[in-house]
Amino acid sequence: MGEPYPKLEADGLTRVFGRAPHTVEALGPLDLTVAPGEFVCVVGPSGCGKSTLLRIAAGLLRPSAGTLLIRATTPRPAAMIFQDYGIYDWKTVRANVRFGLDVQRVPRREANARADDWLARLGLADFTHAYPATLSGGMRQRVAIARALAVEPELLLMDEPFAALDAQLRTILQDELLDLTQATRTTTLFITHSLEEALVLGDRVLVMSARPGRIIAEHRPPFPRPRTGDIRSTPEFTALKGELWELLRKEAVPA
Template sequence: MGDPHPKIEARAVTRVFGRAARAVHALGPVDLTVAPGEFTCVVGPSGCGKSTLLRIAAGLLRPSSGELRIRTNARRPAAMIFQDYGIHDWKTVLANIRFGLDVQKVPRREADARAAHWLDRMGLTDFAAAYPAALSGGMRQRVAIARALAVEPEILLMDEPFAALDAQLRTILQDELLGLTQTTRTTTLFITHSLEEAIVLGDRVLVMSARPGRVIAERRPPFPRPRTGAVRATPEFAALTSELWELLRGEVGAGAAA
């Protein structure tokens, strides 16, 4: 019997930026739960508050009202991966991957072993001494993923991590992330504007409305795990993509008109 309590739970969470006449109601109210080991994807139109929700989950923003709880016993329970990589330009690939381990004061021998494992796992061993400026966008995002997973977080928070990559590279990294998270069973909250990405990766896909973002639909992709990127070629994949786009189309229009 697994843990019955959700790892992430939001209750009536809202976020307002600014004050009085200039206040912008960016998010909510949002109710959300993410079960232990679940990969939950959130999709929605630009400006709907998806990233705001993730930043509240990460503790980078406070909600204006409501509550978001992270249930964990770990000292540093969550790791976050951003669209712009979030790695340090002045550190080598190895030093970037070790960064979180050093912050946690993991013993040097163990930190070296874990960093070496993730260098190998992400195909970065030959680039251990390189600096990010020498790497492609895809390689930099691999470094960011390796750094996040090296600390063995209970929760992974990902904010459109592949949005800046070209379509082919994006597909490759989606498939790599799919394999990694199915192995580690890390509880993941993943923000994306790509329906296809959400359906490939997610146990559950939540659709948000135009601003102020609220959850207006939930779907569970009908693909058992372990799953591979081959699901993209199935009729079920095409049907679910079409269904979600019908839900989203009106919200995208509403967001553009706002």
């Protein structure tokens, strides 16, 4: 992959919520590395700590034990995309996409140009001056993706970004994200419930156990890049999805 060091490295990462005697072990101990330019998908049963892992990576939560290190060359290396879009209803689409650039104090003209470039790439050029309330769910999520990518993050963190969308739209946005991330080679940690999504997008798919979440399996989908959504119809895809489902089912159903 070029660089010898992982972009993200978690070592013995653990997170406990609450105070004794009412503590909940949410995560870990968990070890994880993500190489530069790698797209890693994490799947696991509900409540296994997937989002907790992402929030620690984003700096929104502290680990209870262990470490999570991001090797970065910029002060704000990560951009996060949430399931509920996380965009501001009172800002125009362009102002939303420009938001991270404004925080970084990028000059207005350059920030507008970069925002407009990402809006064009995500098919939103006609909605530059619209407000999010007038957009569909899929378009709102495209705005969130444009906002995250406009800052050219070293690490993209995505927390079930397509979970709220209907199946057809979800497939379209998976394919768009596949194109974008293959073009930008942005290092990505992507949380999802959907095995199909993980296999379409990921260089690696990690399976987490029930809470407290640990990584119990790792698969490398055998589909060379650049790949397209057409891999969904291959027998290998169906077989791997079945294999992962067996693993997940065991975790989702308590013994």
